[in-house]
Amino acid sequence: MKRRYLAVMGLLVIMAMVLAACGGGAATEAPAAPAEPAAQEAAPTEAPAAEAAPTEAPAAEEAPAEAAAPSGDVVTLTWVGPGPGGEFEFRKQQAAEWNAANPDIQINLIEGPVSATDRIGLYLQAFQAQSTDIDIMQIDVIWPGDLADNLIDFNEYGGAEAVAGDFPAIVQNNTVDGRLVGLPWFTDGGLLYYRTDLLEKYGFAGPPATWTELEEMSQTIQDGERAEGNQDFWGYVWQGAPYEGLTCDALEWVYSSGGGTIVSPEKVITINNDAASAALDRAYSWIGKISPPGVTGFMEEDSRAVWHAGNAAFMRNWPYAYGLSQNDDSAVVGKFDATALPGAEAGQSAATLGGWQVGVSKYSKYPEAAAKVALWLASEEQQKAQALSPNSLIPTKMALYEDPDIAAQREFMPKLLPVFTSAVARPSTATAPQYNEVSNIFFSNVYDVLTGKQSGADAVANIEIDLEDLTGFEVGAP
Amino acid sequence: MANAKGQSSDLAKQEQRLAYWLLAPTFIILLAIAIYPLISVFGYSFTNATFASNKPTEFVGLDNYRNLLSMTIVQVPPLIDEATGQIQVDAETGEVQYESSVRALPREPVRFRVVTDFSLFGNKYVLGATDPAFIRAVWDTIVFGVSTVFLELVLGMMVALIVNANFKGRGFMRALILVPWVIPTAVSSQIWEYMFQPNRTGFFNTVLWYLGMGSGEIPFLSDPTWQLPAMIVIDVWKTTPFMALLLLAGLQLIPADIYEAADVDGAGPVRSFFQLTLPLLKGTIAVALVFRTLDALRVFDLFQIVLGQARYSMASFTYYELIQNRAMGYSSASSIMIFLVLSIFAIGYMRSLGVKSDDH
Amino acid sequence: MTTKTKHRINRILLWALIIVMAIWMLFPFYWALNSSFKTEGQLAMTPATFIPRAPVTGDISFTLKNYESVFSNQAFLRAIVNSTIVAVSVTVLALAVGAFAGFALGKLRYRGKNSTLYIILAMTMFPQIAVLSGLYTVITTLGIPAIPSLILTYLLFSLPFTAWVLTAFFRELPTEIFQSAQVDGASPFQTFYMIMLPLTAPALVTTGLLAFIGAWNEYLFALTFTSIQPDARTLPVIIANFPSQATRQIPFGEIMAAGIVSSIPLFLLVFIFQRRIVAGLTAGAVKG
Known part of the structure; x- marks a missing residue:
């Protein structure tokens, strides 16, 4: 018994000493390395790690890399890709394709976090440490302004020509102080999903064009379905939890009522107007009437769950829900379609612009090679491939909407072209680098309207005061 | 007795030395890991540093703490009817109408926002904070x-x-x-x-x-x-x-x-x-x-x-x-x-x- | 009332308590198990069903799809290995180093004891996010690989814990044993590892288990430090980022299945260790 304890203790002591030695080393070096010069010193020590990466790539792609290695020209780039899942599998094929064709530039594709908050957190940690570990990254449509400091300008690498065929709104969104910091990659926009079978059952000719129509249809269908015994049925589900998603939904309500975009691209605070406050009051009136009381806790997936079970007539959601609603276990298979969201008046529809860009870190050791890969990823050819992949990523190249293959295999894309061309961008570039605070102020106040804590008029007045204090911009009409 | 005492003080010294040796690994490890992060957190708390940005960082003294902690209580004035000069009263409920709490709070030099409203002795007050x-x-x-x-x-x-x-x-x-x-x-x-x-x-x-x-x-x-x-x-x-x-x-x-x-x-x-x-x-x-x-x-x-x-x-x-x-x-x-x-x-x-x- | 009936009533009460306790502890786990056998459609059903049922017919219908994707997920299986390496190393180091400190703090007399206790505790009084960016800078600057950096940084939270808990347990041991051993000519260090350590075995096992699970379940550090080394990712990171069909989709059924699969080894581990200390090295040993 005693001997065993001795042996265990001995082992522990040795481990502790080893650790103490390591720890001691860290202690003497770490405080001596202030944040700024740290990155330069770090560069050589990290090189081996980066070079070790290709071993993780599939064997087939490795061969050409090794053959080229003696010349010493192989560059390995780290690409933080999408979260694990369907899209990542497609990106893996892309990386393999690139690696096979370019023995001198090898991509090491890594799964990124699923949640956007985790992802931006990760990027910021890397930027703060001026880490050279990440070269290519995907950037949410609201991040270019915030991250501009840390990203390369694609205009130095032929970016201007490359984005000539993209939606101008997205190019403008990605251009910060004349620097093109992200290449449009794929887009996204808020859609109105509706139940074709129920519209027919209750005698409606087509989806609603105005919010008033939506309210009427929702009420009729909801009353009818509940009378038939489905007590869980609701007219309209959307995203009402206090997070970025609510900013998207509320911007659609406001913009489609002629209430502007919170802050205009010319840096004028436009939110305090009657149209905007009426739009917020209208949304409040839905809760408990045509939308469930719990909608103020809903994110995308919560709304989709209600929809998926066949318990909603209408849903506001992103295009991703389209494919999932066609799965075998969905209650709405073949009974739904998607269209533009309603407006205060017909034709005033607005969809909040979503989607992702490709960016390259300023701290990358090989910005030129990384820019080359990024330009290839965002090229028309690759955008077509990703549109035809199972995830149906929506192109930012206008020409692709006339592409016969896409028209044949993804008929909804050309149909939704008007939604994406007229999509309204959140004021992220105008208010950079403070967009997150702007959005936070906006959705918190909207949330207070939805929970009955303040009226729409108070909310827009509060938002205006807060934005004035935060940004120092002028106030004006939309 | 004297002998025992001498022995025990020897023992005490021995014990003290042993204690320091036994504590050393814990301290070395903890300090090695934590010293840089903790010192930098402390240092940054007196600056206006932006995370992952090239913006120059300035020393701002205790401003951050002031913005986190500042609170105030203000009495909310009742609304005065401009025509009559009387306090406005809701026609239905008979309750006194008050100015919006938001506007009652000071905006200069820093803006105070509403934490909560409360009534005391027939007056309405608002608790405001710079960061509710x-x-x-x-x-x-x-x-x-x-x-x-x-x-x-x-x-x-x-x-x-x-x-x-x-x-x-x-x-x-x-x-x-x-x-x-x-x-x-x-x-x-x-x-x-x-x-x-x-x-x-x-x-x-x-x-x-x-x-x-x-x-x-x-x-x-x-x-x-x-x-x-x-x-x-x-x-x-x-x-x-x-x-x-x-x-x-x-x-x-x-x-x-x-x-x-x-x-x-x-x-x-x-x-x-x-x-x-x-x-x-x-x-x-x-x-x-x-x-x-x-x-x-x-x-x-x-x-x-x-x-x-x-x-x-x-x-x-x-x-x-x-x-x-x-x-x-x-x-x-x-x-x-x-x-x-x-x-x-x-x-x-x-x-x-x-x-x-x-x-x- | 005879002693016998009194005894019987006591037994019944005890079992009633045990059952209530078990239901309370296990019900959410059962709900996770229930959910892990449901498809997305079944998860969205109203009203919720206590066993997986088909939406329209109401027949019992289990799906194994979630478990299939858990077991076919290479990253998940690798994560079990990674988590084990990290959690075992953290536990062993924290126990070893913490036991030294605990013994010194609990049984030895020296000056500055209170301040030592406070300083050790102060290390755990910052939120993780506060030290995260500082730690990340140190780690990338020194080029420490992901797994060692996780082990090192987890010590920041588990070492103060083990040191403090073991201090309390050491202090609880009667001082006479310690003194009599000294009188017998044993050095303080000998008394420590030959007498005190075996006596605190149940405490060591308990503290170790708690430290182990703490390290096993950590998310924020693991996510950040393995950002460019996906092969080093630990279970919570893999589970929270479980593959989904579409990008915004949260694969709830799979996450539940993964949570259940990953808790089985821990349950077994706890079961084994609990049996070891059931006998209780306590009363008899202390007397002797």
Whole structure:
């Protein structure tokens, strides 16, 4: 018994000493390395790690890399890709394709976090440490302004020509102080999903064009379905939890009522107007009437769950829900379609612009090679491939909407072209680098309207005061 | 006598040296890991640094702390009818109409926002703060921390006493009680979130509806009155095992012959618990309380996953300030404030429970 | 009332308590298990069903799809190995180093004991997010690989815990044993590892288990430090980022299945260790 304890203790002591030695080393070096010069010193020590990466790539792609290695020209780039899942599998094929064709530039594709908050957190940690570990990254449509400091300008690498065929709104969104910091990659926009079978059952000719129509249809269908015994049925589900998603939904309500975009691209605070406050009051009136009381806790997936079970007539959601609603276990298979969201008046529809860009870190050791890969990823050819992949990523190249293959295999894309061309961008570039605070102020106040804590008029007045204090911009009409 | 004394002082010196040697690894490791991050957090808390930005950082003194903590109470003036010069009164209810609380609060030099309104002696007042989100986060976290730790202590003690009793399958039960603690927070928070769904896909709404209570649409996680209780339930479920296991280990260190003696004296189980077990467990309870309280006050994952930005804990507030708003200086100041709040609790415990380790 | 009936009533009460306790502890776990056998459609059903049922017909219908994707997920299986390596190393180191400190703090007499206790505790009084960016800078600057950096940084939280808990347990041991051993000519260090350590075995096992699970379940550090080393990712990171069909989709059923699979080894571990300490090295040993 005693001997065993001795042996265990001995082992522990040795481990502790080893650790103490390591720890001691860290202690003497770490405080001596202030944040700024740290990155330069770090560069050589990290090189081996980066070079070790290709071993993780599939064997087939490795061969050409090794053959080229003696010349010493192989560059390995780290690409933080999408979260694990369907899209990542497609990106893996892309990386393999690139690696096979370019023995001198090898991509090491890594799964990124699923949640956007985790992802931006990760990027910021890397930027703060001026880490050279990440070269290519995907950037949410609201991040270019915030991250501009840390990203390369694609205009130095032929970016201007490359984005000539993209939606101008997205190019403008990605251009910060004349620097093109992200290449449009794929887009996204808020859609109105509706139940074709129920519209027919209750005698409606087509989806609603105005919010008033939506309210009427929702009420009729909801009353009818509940009378038939489905007590869980609701007219309209959307995203009402206090997070970025609510900013998207509320911007659609406001913009489609002629209430502007919170802050205009010319840096004028436009939110305090009657149209905007009426739009917020209208949304409040839905809760408990045509939308469930719990909608103020809903994110995308919560709304989709209600929809998926066949318990909603209408849903506001992103295009991703389209494919999932066609799965075998969905209650709405073949009974739904998607269209533009309603407006205060017909034709005033607005969809909040979503989607992702490709960016390259300023701290990358090989910005030129990384820019080359990024330009290839965002090229028309690759955008077509990703549109035809199972995830149906929506192109930012206008020409692709006339592409016969896409028209044949993804008929909804050309149909939704008007939604994406007229999509309204959140004021992220105008208010950079403070967009997150702007959005936070906006959705918190909207949330207070939805929970009955303040009226729409108070909310827009509060938002205006807060934005004035935060940004120092002028106030004006939309 | 003199000889013995000399020997003991030699021993004491030997003991002291040994103590320093034994403590050295702990200190070296902790300092090696933490010194740079802690010093930099402290330093940044006096600056306006932006996270991951090239913007020059300036020293701003105590501004961050002032913005976190400034509070004021202002009387809200009643609305005056411009025509009559009288105080406006609601025609239906007969209640006095007041100016908006937002406008009653000062805007210069810094803007105060509404934390809450209250009435006192017929006047209406508003409590304002420069950062109501932080003030609310501190309050919510303290309420959360104190309630969870209290409930966990009581329930954990019951669980520990049960699995310390002699019954068939005790080993199995001891493993079983750890199930909640074993499941990663990332998963357990989502289980609970799903059980609390605001419609009949959720367990609670379904059961309440079957029992004829509630509409089946109670929004537990978005209704402010239910949010904190829900968080407390989740955390108590998750962390009671931690408390129970620590207390169980403490119980096992109590020699059985003490109870035998008490049995002979005819002390009942309740009396022997309060007179023997509890005093002997004091040290264990104190340590368990200190660590549980510190953990509960630093709660992060649970709030971030379940409530997101609807309601913050102190740590999730700090997280969103850093990651979303990139206010590195401000979030560092918030971290230091958390440290101070925790210190108050830690010192309070050590004083009141006598955790002071010096035997003499 | 005879002693016999009194005894019987006590037994019944005890079992009633045990059952209530088990239901309370296990019910959410059961709900996770229930959910892990449901498809997305079944998860969205109203009212919720206590066993997986088909939406329209109401027949019992289990799906194994979630478990299939858990077991076919290479990253998940690798994560179990990674988490084990990290959690075991952290536990062993924290126990070893913490036991030294705990012994010194609990049983030895020296000056400055209170301040030592406070300083050790102060290390755990910062939220994780506060030290995260500082730690990340240190780690990338020194080029420490992901797994060692996780082990090192987790010590920041587990070492103060083990040191403090063990201090309390050491202090609880009667001082006479310690003194009599010294009188017998044993050095303080000998008394420590030959007498005190075996006596605190239950405390060591308990503390170790708690430290182990703490390290096993950590998310934020693990996510950040493994950002460019996906092969080093630990269970919570893999589970929270479980593969989904579409990008915004949260694969709830799979996450539940993964949570359940990953808790089984821990349950077994706890079961084994609990049996070891059931006998209780306590009363008899202390006397002797």
